[in-house]
Every structure is written in structure tokens, then in C-alpha cells.
Amino acid sequence: MKTKGHVIKKVLPDSIAEEFELEPGDKLLKINDVDIEDIFDYQYLVEDDYIEVLIETKDGEVLLLEIDKEPDEDLGIEFENGLMSEYRSCHNKCIFCFIDQMPKGMRETLYFKDDDSRLSFLQGNYITLTNMSDKDIDRIIRFNLGPINISVQTTNKELRCKMLNNRFAGDALDKIDVLFKAGIEMNGQIVLCKGINDGNELEKSIIDLMKYIPVMRSVSVVPSGLTKYREGLFPLESFEKEDAGKVIDLIEKYQKEIYEKHGVHFIQASDEWYILAERDFPEEERYDGYIQLENGVGMMRLLISEFMEEYNTLKPHTLEKKRVVSLATGVLAYDTLKHMSEMLEDKFENLKVNCYKIINNFFGEKITVSGLITATDLMDQLKDKELGEKLILPNNILRSGEDVFLDDYHLSDVKSALNVDIEISKCDGKEFCKSILTDEYLNAEKEDNGNFVYIDVYDKYKK
Numbered sequence: 001m002k003t004k005g006h007v008i009k010k011v012l013p014d015s016i017a018e019e020f021e022l023e024p025g026d027k028l029l030k031i032n033d034v035d036i037e038d039i040f041d042y043q044y045l046v047e048d049d050y051i052e053v054l055i056e057t058k059d060g061e062v063l064l065l066e067i068d069k070e071p072d073e074d075l076g077i078e079f080e081n082g083l084m085s086e087y088r089s090c091h092n093k094c095i096f097c098f099i100d101q102m103p104k105g106m107r108e109t110l111y112f113k114d115d116d117s118r119l120s121f122l123q124g125n126y127i128t129l130t131n132m133s134d135k136d137i138d139r140i141i142r143f144n145l146g147p148i149n150i151s152v153q154t155t156n157k158e159l160r161c162k163m164l165n166n167r168f169a170g171d172a173l174d175k176i177d178v179l180f181k182a183g184i185e186m187n188g189q190i191v192l193c194k195g196i197n198d199g200n201e202l203e204k205s206i207i208d209l210m211k212y213i214p215v216m217r218s219v220s221v222v223p224s225g226l227t228k229y230r231e232g233l234f235p236l237e238s239f240e241k242e243d244a245g246k247v248i249d250l251i252e253k254y255q256k257e258i259y260e261k262h263g264v265h266f267i268q269a270s271d272e273w274y275i276l277a278e279r280d281f282p283e284e285e286r287y288d289g290y291i292q293l294e295n296g297v298g299m300m301r302l303l304i305s306e307f308m309e310e311y312n313t314l315k316p317h318t319l320e321k322k323r324v325v326s327l328a329t330g331v332l333a334y335d336t337l338k339h340m341s342e343m344l345e346d347k348f349e350n351l352k353v354n355c356y357k358i359i360n361n362f363f364g365e366k367i368t369v370s371g372l373i374t375a376t377d378l379m380d381q382l383k384d385k386e387l388g389e390k391l392i393l394p395n396n397i398l399r400s401g402e403d404v405f406l407d408d409y410h411l412s413d414v415k416s417a418l419n420v421d422i423e424i425s426k427c428d429g430k431e432f433c434k435s436i437l438t439d440e441y442l443n444a445e446k447e448d449n450g451n452f453v454y455i456d457v458y459d460k461y462k463k
């Protein structure tokens with residue numbers, strides 16, 4: 001008979017598991033005679049300084065290991081299933097869901113709609129709380145986990161039910177109160193849909209969520225992403241420049257008020273609003289330490305700050321011979337990267353940087369982030385362009401840790417189609433300088449920091 005348990009995928013070197021000669025393929029059955037439901041249980045149970053671990057080896061032998069260890073010391077095991085349980089899919093059908101707007105025929109995993117609180121802690125995913133049981137909430141409180149990232153959308157219960165297409169979505173908001181009372185750190189997110197949860201509804205949501213400060217650390221407001229595949233879906237409209245201005249004005253009004261009271265800005269507009277409204281990004285301090293960077297909140301400000309810090313230390317320099325490099329990015333970051341490239345060209349004679357704006361034909365022109373650019377669009381739009389020595393691409397264009405694009409092309413396919421070397425660069429201002437200047441950057445004499453004069457990337461271009 002097959003025994004239940006969690007199959008070990010990897011035993012880390014110099015770990016307790018290695019010392020006890022555990023091997024990939026062995027199964028963890030119990031810890032301290034307790035069945036392990038998932039990764040939360042596991043992490044909680046291994047915390048003690050003495051634990052009894054029941055293992056079934058791949059040969060079917062059952063062993064009880066008595067382990068003395070430091071309280072926080074891990075066993076050094078990775079499991080075949082990272083969550084140690086099935087992934088939970090969502091119970092909603094949100095009117096703005098991106099997955100519903102994807103073309104058919106893509107990799108199957110891209111269509112999986114997860115809404116799993118364990119992924120919120122492990123990977124920072126945002127969850128709606130609609131499929132969390134009281135037991136889940138109890139465990140979060142008992143294990144004192146956090147922060148938990150919550151897709152709020154609106155605090156109007158009736159409207160939330162409509163937006164999520166789930167009659168339990170309104171009452172699920174009550175779980176925020178329970179988490180708040182238990183002091184579990186939270187971050188919120190509001191995906192804004194034009195004419196639905198914006199305007200007065202947004203204002204009400206901000207006011208309602210303010211009462212959770214400081215346990216709730218931040219709330220981001222991001223526009224719903226609309227692809228060209230919306231046939232048969234709820235009719236949503238795109239935000240225009242004027243709408244974006246109104247969203248920013250409302251958010252900035254509350255940032256001011258909240259900062260005076262609590263010393264944090266709390267409610268944050270994502271970068272897209274500022275670009276759409278054609279306004280400057282807020283100053284660094286406004287992002288409260290960039291809590292919601294992963295949500296596209298403050299990414300451009302951080303990139304500019306890092307770039308300028310580096311740029312201002314570089315002495316003007318003439319490259320020995322003319323060098324041409326190129327970079328490609330989505331519509332969203334294009335203007336900023338173009339300005340930054342031009343500033344480097346000004347400082348480094350003989351350097352030419354071709355900056356290319358990639359229109360997202362795959363998902364539709366309204367999708368402007370570089371993370372959703374496909375290899376197909378890159379190859380189509382760059383095929384006749386001057387690419388020079390190398391093409392620089394942001395690392396978020398590839399699947400994390402792999403060299404595969406969203407449409408399953410490999411980096412090598414794009415390299416050979418465009419006949420150019422490709423360098424993947426971190427979305428970081430210093431790395432940006434380094435990727436473009438390479439040896440010249442590394443060898444260039446730096447300015448004495450005493451002469452550091454801070455200029456903003458836009459100051460130059462606003463004149």
C-alpha cells in the first residue's frame with residue numbers, strides 16, 4: 001500500500017537531512033507524530049529544538065529520526081511539491097481578470113487561476129480571501145505569518161460581489177478585520193475599473209482602509225489591464241489621460257492627510273497612472289520604502305534614482321571607437337529609458353544607444369509593460385533595425401529563472417532570428433549604465449563624490 005507523505009526532491013549539502021542520510025525520493029510522513037498538511041505546518045513544526053521525524057525511505061523502510069538542533073535551524077529539505085499540497089484555484093470570475101483575456105493556445109500553466117494564501121506568503125501573490133476558511137485564518141494567526149497581500153478592489157461589499165462575480169466576496173472582507181485585530185501585517189491592492197470602483201467608490205475604499213493603518217502597511221491602486229481578447233467579457237473601458245489625473249489627485253490628497261496623521265503615505269498610485277497622466281513620478285520618500293515595487297509602484301522612480309546616482313559619478317569620456325548598442329522595452333518605460341540613454345550618449349562621445357519601443361501586438365496595444373512583451377513582437381519589430389553590438393532586454397521579459405519568453409520562444413531563437421547578441425539586464429539603474437557602457441563604464445574614472453550634484457533625469461529634458 002502506498003503511504004501518504006511528502007516526497008523529498010532535494011537534500012541540501014551540509015544540512016541536518018544530509019547528516020541523517022536522507023535522499024531524494026524518501027518521504028516525510030510526520031513530525032512529532034503530526035500529519036503535515038502543507039508548507040505552513042512543516043515550517044511551524046520544524047521550529048523546535050528537538051523534533052521526531054518519521055521518514056519512509058524509497059526502499060519502503062520506515063525510520064523515526066530524533067533530531068536535536070537549533071530552534072530556527074531548517075532540516076535542509078526541498079519537496080517535490082513546493083507547497084506540500086495542491087495549489088488552490090480561485091472561486092471568482094472577476095470582470096477584469098487578465099487570465100480570461102489571454103489568447104488561446106498558450107502554455108497551460110499560464111491559465112491557472114490561483115488564489116492561494118500560502119502563495120501570498122511564499123511569493124507575495126495577492127489573494128481575494130474568498131476561498132480562505134476559518135481554519136486558514138486561525139493558522140495564519142497561530143503561526144503569526146505575514147505580510148498577507150490582499151486584492152481588495154473595493155470595500156463596498158455589494159460592489160465587490162459584482163466585480164468578483166462571487167456572492168461571498170463581500171463578506172470575505174470581514175476577514176481583514178480578524179487579521180487586523182490579530183496584528184497580522186497586510187498590504188492591499190485595488191485594481192481600478194473605469195466607472196466601476198473609481199471616483200467616489202475609490203474614495204470610500206481609501207477611507208475605509210485607513211482604519212487598518214499601521215497593520216495594513218500600504219494599498220496600491222493599479223489600472224485594470226485590458227488586452228484585445230475581451231470578446232464576450234464584461235465591457236470595460238480604458239482609462240484616459242484625464243481619468244489618470246483624477247485618480248492621482250485623489251490619491252495624493254489622501255497621501256498628504258495620512259502622512260500628517262500616521263507618518264506614512266499608505267495609498268499609492270502605480271507608475272502607469274503618472275505616465276498616462278503625463279506627470280512626473282513622485283519623489284522617492286512618497287513610496288514609503290517601495291513596499292509595492294512588485295506591483296509596479298515606484299519602479300520608475302527607483303530606476304531613475306539609481307541611474308542618476310550612478311550617472312552623476314561618471315566623468316565625461318570619449319570611447320576609443322564608435323560603439324552602437326540597442327535596447328528594447330515596452331511603451332510604459334520607453335520615455336524614461338530613452339532619456340537615460342541620451343544622457344549617456346551626451347556624456348560618452350562615440351556611444352550610440354538605439355532605444356526601441358515595442359508595441360504589444362500579441363496582447364493588444366493597451367498592454368504596455370515590458371514583462372508582457374513576447375518574442376514574436378520583438379522579432380517582428382526589430383528585424384530591420386540597427387541593433388549594433390548587442391541588444392539589451394530587461395530581465396522581466398523572460399520567465400523567472402529561465403531563458404524562455406511568454407510565447408515559449410527561447411532566447412537563442414530570438415538571437416538567431418535577429419542575428420545579434422542579447423544581454424539580459426536587471427531592471428536597475430546602475431545595471432543599466434553597466435550594460436550600455438561595459439568596459440568603459442568599469443574603467444571610467446569616477447567623479448569625486450564631494451562634487452556630487454543631483455539632477456533628475458527629467459530636469460534636463462524639461463528645459
Ligand code: SF4
Pocket residue numbers: 090091092093094096097098099113114115128
Ligand atoms: S481572483 Fe479574479 S483576477 Fe484573480 S485569477 Fe481569480 S478571477 Fe482572475
